[in-house]
Amino acid sequence: MRVFITGAAGFIGSSLVDRYLELGHTVVGYDNFSTGQESFLEGAAKNPRFQLVRADLGEFETLRAAMRGADLVLHLAANADVRFGTDHPRRDLEQNTIFTWNVAECARLEKVPRIGFSSTGSVYGEAAVIPTPEDCPMPVQTSLYGASKLAAEGILQAYSEGFGIQVFIFRFVSILGERYTHGHVFDFVKRLGTDPTHLHILGNGLQRKSYLYIQDCLDAIVLAVDKAEGKTNVFNLGTDEYCELNDSVRYICGRLGVQPEFSYSGGDRGWIGDNPFIWLECSRIRALGWKPKLTIRAAVERTVDYLVSSPELLHARD
DSSP states (O other): OEEEEETTTSHHHHHHHHHHHHTTOEEEEEEOOSSOOGGGGHHHHTOTTEEEEEOOTTOHHHHHHHHTTOSEEEEOOOOOOOTTGGGSHHHHIIIIIIHHHHHHHHHHHTTOOEEEEEEEGGGGOSOSSSSBOTTSOOOOOOOHHHHHHHHHHHHHHHHHHHHOOEEEEEEEOEEESTTOOSSHHHHHHHHHHHOTTEEEESSOSOOEEOEEEHHHHHHHHHHHHHHOOSSEEEEEEOOSOOEEHHHHHHHHHHHHTOOOEEEEOOSSOSSTTOOSBOOBOOHHHHTTTOOOSSOHHHHHHHHHHHHHTOHHHHTTTO
């Protein structure tokens, strides 16, 4: 099988590259390296079944040519900076919605039969149903990121109905693990490395979130693409547990062996669009035979260990 992966140098994208190469497939990676890391593809670059295309998803003809001959497209490229979405309102529209249309249209023109898409649990906004199932009523959108991903889902669903492309939509909780490059674990490990005596936390620390380890996430994606039979297949991906932000902070500090003083900005959320409670109901993907192997605590601790062993990554954005 020939697999085409956008965002191939990113956290999840590069991990999928490695997974599909391990499974014996040919992989074409596509990335503009605006946030992707060269080091994440060092192993893949040595594999004769891997090809890298350095280009932007806005380069339509380049994208179409790179996708030619693919049996499966996995669209991971996106602007994932939820926190600062209101500072750059057009960025989510262009990078998450319009570029998803580019991917869908190139797939149609090149007769690619299947597209997998990395969506987000943020599309549920502040859900009235907890844990939140895939078919719950959609509330008001609370972030430009979530709104742009939901619009992209709609485009892919319409392409599935109109052109017969089989679509897989994955609504993730926050993913943790090796190659993790942004989010609260990253920020806290970096800050505690500079000052282990104090940690400032956005919100009140009582925000409740679910997290999923990267290899468990990959297991779910590969399984769904292999087994799901519907035209449009929507899957929540998460664990059957959640933790408070304060719990996660304790896991991080315990792993680092530090005991800082905490301060809080206050309020029940860290920023505009921060959902104070995210917990997804995942029986649909479990019905295919999947279940996560790592607990949230184990995923946080593995992420801390990885970041400590990768100081160059922690300070790359400095």
